[in-house]
Amino acid sequence: MTKKLEELFKEDLNVINIGLESFAENLKDEGYNAVQVDWKPPAGGDKEMAGLLDDIEKLSEKIKAANEKAVEKMQKSEPVVVDVQTAKDALPDFEGKMILHAAPPEKWEDMSGPMQGAAIGACIYEGWADDEESARELLDAGEVTFDAAHHHNAVGPMTGIVSPSMPVWVVENKTYGNKAFTTLNEGLGKVLRFGANGPEVIEKLKWMENTLGPALGEALRKTEEGINLKNITSQALHMGDEVHNRNKAATSLFIREITPFLLETDYSNDVIKDIIEFMGGNEHFYLNLSMPASKATMDAAHGIEYSTVLTAMARNGVRFGIRVSGLGDEWFVGQAQKVDGLYFPGYTEEDACRDLGDSTISETAAVGGFAMAAAPAIVGFVGGTVSDSIRFTRDMYEITVDENDNFTIPPLNFRGTPTGIDLLKIIETGILPAINTGIAHKEPGIGQIGAGLVDPPEECFRSAIRAFAQKYIK
Amino acid sequence: MTKKLEELFKEDLNVINIGLESFAENLKDEGYNAVQVDWKPPAGGDKEMAGLLDDIEKLSEKIKAANEKAVEKMQKSEPVVVDVQTAKDALPDFEGKMILHAAPPEKWEDMSGPMQGAAIGACIYEGWADDEESARELLDAGEVTFDAAHHHNAVGPMTGIVSPSMPVWVVENKTYGNKAFTTLNEGLGKVLRFGANGPEVIEKLKWMENTLGPALGEALRKTEEGINLKNITSQALHMGDEVHNRNKAATSLFIREITPFLLETDYSNDVIKDIIEFMGGNEHFYLNLSMPASKATMDAAHGIEYSTVLTAMARNGVRFGIRVSGLGDEWFVGQAQKVDGLYFPGYTEEDACRDLGDSTISETAAVGGFAMAAAPAIVGFVGGTVSDSIRFTRDMYEITVDENDNFTIPPLNFRGTPTGIDLLKIIETGILPAINTGIAHKEPGIGQIGAGLVDPPEECFRSAIRAFAQKYIK
Numbered sequence: 001m002t003k004k005l006e007e008l009f010k011e012d013l014n015v016i017n018i019g020l021e022s023f024a025e026n027l028k029d030e031g032y033n034a035v036q037v038d039w040k041p042p043a044g045g046d047k048e049m050a051g052l053l054d055d056i057e058k059l060s061e062k063i064k065a066a067n068e069k070a071v072e073k074m075q076k077s078e079p080v081v082v083d084v085q086t087a088k089d090a091l092p093d094f095e096g097k098m099i100l101h102a103a104p105p106e107k108w109e110d111m112s113g114p115m116q117g118a119a120i121g122a123c124i125y126e127g128w129a130d131d132e133e134s135a136r137e138l139l140d141a142g143e144v145t146f147d148a149a150h151h152h153n154a155v156g157p158m159t160g161i162v163s164p165s166m167p168v169w170v171v172e173n174k175t176y177g178n179k180a181f182t183t184l185n186e187g188l189g190k191v192l193r194f195g196a197n198g199p200e201v202i203e204k205l206k207w208m209e210n211t212l213g214p215a216l217g218e219a220l221r222k223t224e225e226g227i228n229l230k231n232i233t234s235q236a237l238h239m240g241d242e243v244h245n246r247n248k249a250a251t252s253l254f255i256r257e258i259t260p261f262l263l264e265t266d267y268s269n270d271v272i273k274d275i276i277e278f279m280g281g282n283e284h285f286y287l288n289l290s291m292p293a294s295k296a297t298m299d300a301a302h303g304i305e306y307s308t309v310l311t312a313m314a315r316n317g318v319r320f321g322i323r324v325s326g327l328g329d330e331w332f333v334g335q336a337q338k339v340d341g342l343y344f345p346g347y348t349e350e351d352a353c354r355d356l357g358d359s360t361i362s363e364t365a366a367v368g369g370f371a372m373a374a375a376p377a378i379v380g381f382v383g384g385t386v387s388d389s390i391r392f393t394r395d396m397y398e399i400t401v402d403e404n405d406n407f408t409i410p411p412l413n414f415r416g417t418p419t420g421i422d423l424l425k426i427i428e429t430g431i432l433p434a435i436n437t438g439i440a441h442k443e444p445g446i447g448q449i450g451a452g453l454v455d456p457p458e459e460c461f462r463s464a465i466r467a468f469a470q471k472y473i474k
Numbered sequence: 475m476t477k478k479l480e481e482l483f484k485e486d487l488n489v490i491n492i493g494l495e496s497f498a499e500n501l502k503d504e505g506y507n508a509v510q511v512d513w514k515p516p517a518g519g520d521k522e523m524a525g526l527l528d529d530i531e532k533l534s535e536k537i538k539a540a541n542e543k544a545v546e547k548m549q550k551s552e553p554v555v556v557d558v559q560t561a562k563d564a565l566p567d568f569e570g571k572m573i574l575h576a577a578p579p580e581k582w583e584d585m586s587g588p589m590q591g592a593a594i595g596a597c598i599y600e601g602w603a604d605d606e607e608s609a610r611e612l613l614d615a616g617e618v619t620f621d622a623a624h625h626h627n628a629v630g631p632m633t634g635i636v637s638p639s640m641p642v643w644v645v646e647n648k649t650y651g652n653k654a655f656t657t658l659n660e661g662l663g664k665v666l667r668f669g670a671n672g673p674e675v676i677e678k679l680k681w682m683e684n685t686l687g688p689a690l691g692e693a694l695r696k697t698e699e700g701i702n703l704k705n706i707t708s709q710a711l712h713m714g715d716e717v718h719n720r721n722k723a724a725t726s727l728f729i730r731e732i733t734p735f736l737l738e739t740d741y742s743n744d745v746i747k748d749i750i751e752f753m754g755g756n757e758h759f760y761l762n763l764s765m766p767a768s769k770a771t772m773d774a775a776h777g778i779e780y781s782t783v784l785t786a787m788a789r790n791g792v793r794f795g796i797r798v799s800g801l802g803d804e805w806f807v808g809q810a811q812k813v814d815g816l817y818f819p820g821y822t823e824e825d826a827c828r829d830l831g832d833s834t835i836s837e838t839a840a841v842g843g844f845a846m847a848a849a850p851a852i853v854g855f856v857g858g859t860v861s862d863s864i865r866f867t868r869d870m871y872e873i874t875v876d877e878n879d880n881f882t883i884p885p886l887n888f889r890g891t892p893t894g895i896d897l898l899k900i901i902e903t904g905i906l907p908a909i910n911t912g913i914a915h916k917e918p919g920i921g922q923i924g925a926g927l928v929d930p931p932e933e934c935f936r937s938a939i940r941a942f943a944q945k946y947i948k
Binding site: 235238239240241248249252253255256257259260263264269272273276277280376377379385386387410411412413414 | 709712713714715722723726727729730731733734737738743746747750751754850851853854859860861884885886887888
C-alpha cells in the first residue's frame, strides 16, 4: 500500500530545478521526474573571456580529440610503488646543494614563512649548516639552488621540501614507463613539511633516512611487481577515503600489503615493529604514495597538443599555479588563497599561511576534493557538512571531461569520479576546482594548525586561456 | 545569486510526505520544510495484536524505564578481545562429545543440510570418527550432545558449529565483566561454517588449532588491555563497513593493531607472515570478532524485567528465533526464510539453504543491517541499491529505542545507528528488522553460494508479544 501511493506521487510530480544541481539529483535518485535548468551566462558575462571562448570554439574538434587522449592516458595509467631510494640517486638533475619545493617556482626571498622554515631545516639536516642562523646566512648568500619539485618528476605535500639525502618513494607508471617521486610522510604536528625545523624534526628525518627508507626499499624490492597504488586508491574510495586529506583506509591497506615483505627483510623484529607502528600511527601515511601515483598519472597525460586538460595544480604559500597539457611546461599563476577550515585548538585564521603544497595533484588526478562524496567522514577534519562533500563532487562533473573507470563513489551509486579538469569548462561555467588541504602556520618552525577547503585564484585560468588562444589561434 | 534563489525556494516550499520517510528526510537534509505523516493502522489492523498492545500500554512507564536501562547497558558496554583459548577451556559447561550450533536449539535429525555437514566435519576434526559414514553413525546413534552456542556465551556464523578443540576469541565486556566467545574465521568458499567438511577443510582447522589460535592468543596476552573492539567497529563504520557482511576496514584495522604484538611473540617470521597473510587474505576475518563483541554487549542488556528489547536474533537454517530482555532464556521461533540475494556463478535460489547463523547478533547490537547506510559498497556483495542501504537504516529508527552514542553514520550526517530493537514497535508498525547475510548451499559439504537480504518471520514476534502479555499482565 505504501509503495503504491509513493509511485502515484512520483508519476504526478515534475520538478524544474534552477540553481544547485544536487537537489534535482536527489529527487532523481528517489525516482521523481526532475529537470535541471542552467541559467548562468557563459564566462560569467566576462566579455574578454567570452570572446576567447568563441575564437577557441573553432578548434573544438581538435580540442575534444586531444582531451579524450589525455583522459585515456589518465584512465590507463597504472602507478606502482617499486622502491625507496635516496632523492639524489633517484631524481633526475638533482645535484649539489639543491633544495626542491612545492610549485610554482619561487625565489628564496619571496618564499612563504613555512617554506623558508623547512628550507632552513633541510640545510641543518644535510649538514650544510649547524643552526638556523648559519642556515639563513647560507641561503641569503644564494649558495643553495632552489627549484620546483615538479621539474624533477617529484611532488611534495605542503612546503614540499626535498633535499638530496631524503629517502623517496619510487613510483613507476607501468603503462607508460615514466616515474614519479615523493618523500616519506613524517606524520602530523611538528614536521618539516609544515615548516618546523627543531632538533626532534631533524632526528626523525635521520631515522627515516637510515632505517625507515632502506627497510621499506628492501621490502618493496622483494615484491615481484611492486605494490599497485591504483588498486589501493580504488579500494580506499569504497572505504571512506578520498586519498588527499583522508588516507585512513589506504594507509591500513598499504600496511597490510607491505608487512609480509618487511618480514622477509634482514631487519630485526624490533625494527620492523617500530616501522609498522610508525606507519600505523599516522593516518596520513598514504598521502605521500597517493601524490606520486597522481603525479605519475598526470605526467603521462601532459604534452598533448591542443589539450586543455590541467596536468598540475600546485601552491607554494604565495602563488597558485597550473599547467595545461597542451601548453608545455609553463606555470600560469595567481595569488594563493586563504583556506576556509577547522583550526587546531589555540590557532585562528590570523595564524595561517596561504594555500600551500603540491598535493593538489590529487584533485588534478580525479581524487581528493573531486572524490569527497566518497569520504563523508572527512568533514570532521576539513570542516563543512556531509551534503557539501556530495555537492563538491557533483559540481566537478561540470568542469571535467569524463568519469573515472577505476575510481568510483558508492554514495553516488558507484559513479566514476570527475576526471580530467578542462580549462575551457572552468572559464565557461565559472566553477573552480574543489580542493581540500592542510593549513600551515605562517611563521617558520611551527607546523600544521588546521585543515580546510580552498579555492584556486581565477586569474591563473584566465592567463592560461589567453596563452592557449595565443598559441593555437594564428 | 544561486544561493539566494535556492534559499527563497526553500522558504516557500512545504512538503507533507505520506509513505517512505526517507523522501522527507532527504528534503530536510537539503534544508526544506518537510513533515512526515504516518497513516498506517497499528499492528497492521490485526485485532489480536492490537488488543495485546492496548493491554500492554498500561505498563508503558515500566517498559520505557526498562528499555532505557537495557539500551544504557548496550551503550556503556566495552567489548575487548583479550585472548584466544581452546573452546573446551573457555566456554562454560562444555564437556565431553558436545557440539554447539547456531540458535535456536535443534535436534540432529531436524537440522539443515549444511549444519549436518558441519557437524559431520566436526566429528572427523575431533577424531571421533574417521570419515563421513562413521560420523553419521555416531550422530544417528545420539552419541554427540548438541546445544545452541548462545547457551554457552558463544555465537557462531552460519552453521555456528563449535567443537571442543577449536580455538575461540575470548571477548570481555570490560564494563560489566561478562565474556563472549566465537571461533576464528576460516575464510570464504569451502569452510566448515557453511557445511563443507572435506580433507582441506579439516587440515585448515588443524592449522588454526595448532598455530593461528595459539599465536594470536600469545600476541593478545602481550597487549596491556586487549584490543578494544568497540573502537575498531566505531572507526570501521566511518570506513564503509557495517561489520556483518562488510568487514574490510575493520579487518585491516585489527591486523594493524595486532601485528606489533605478533612480532613480540616467539613465533618465527615465516609463521607470522603466514598468519598476517591468512588474516589479510580474508575481508571477513573481523566478522568473528564483531559477533562476540555484539554478544558480550547484548548479554549485558539481557534479563531486565519489563524490557521489550530484543537481546538475540538467530537462525539455524530451519527456524529463526529471538530472545527478549524481559522474557528470560526462551526462544520465540518461526520458520527461517529464503534469502533474497546475489548468487555466486553456477548457483541459484534453488540451491540455497534457508536463513542461517547467529550473526544476526550484529543487527541486535545496532550494526550489520541496521548500519547499512554506512556501507554503501556492500550492495555489490548482498545486492540491492545504494538508496536501499540508506532506506534500510532509516526504517530501523522506527523500531528502536535510541540512537547509538558510539556507532555513527557519516552519510546520515553522523546520526547514531538505530539501537535497541523494541518488540512492541515491530508489532505496532509492522516493520521487520533489516538483516543481511551469507547464503549456504542446502546440501552438506558444499559451502557458501551467495549473500543477500532476508526478513525474519513475523510469527516469532507475535509469539513473544503473547508471552510478554502472559507474564506481565495478571
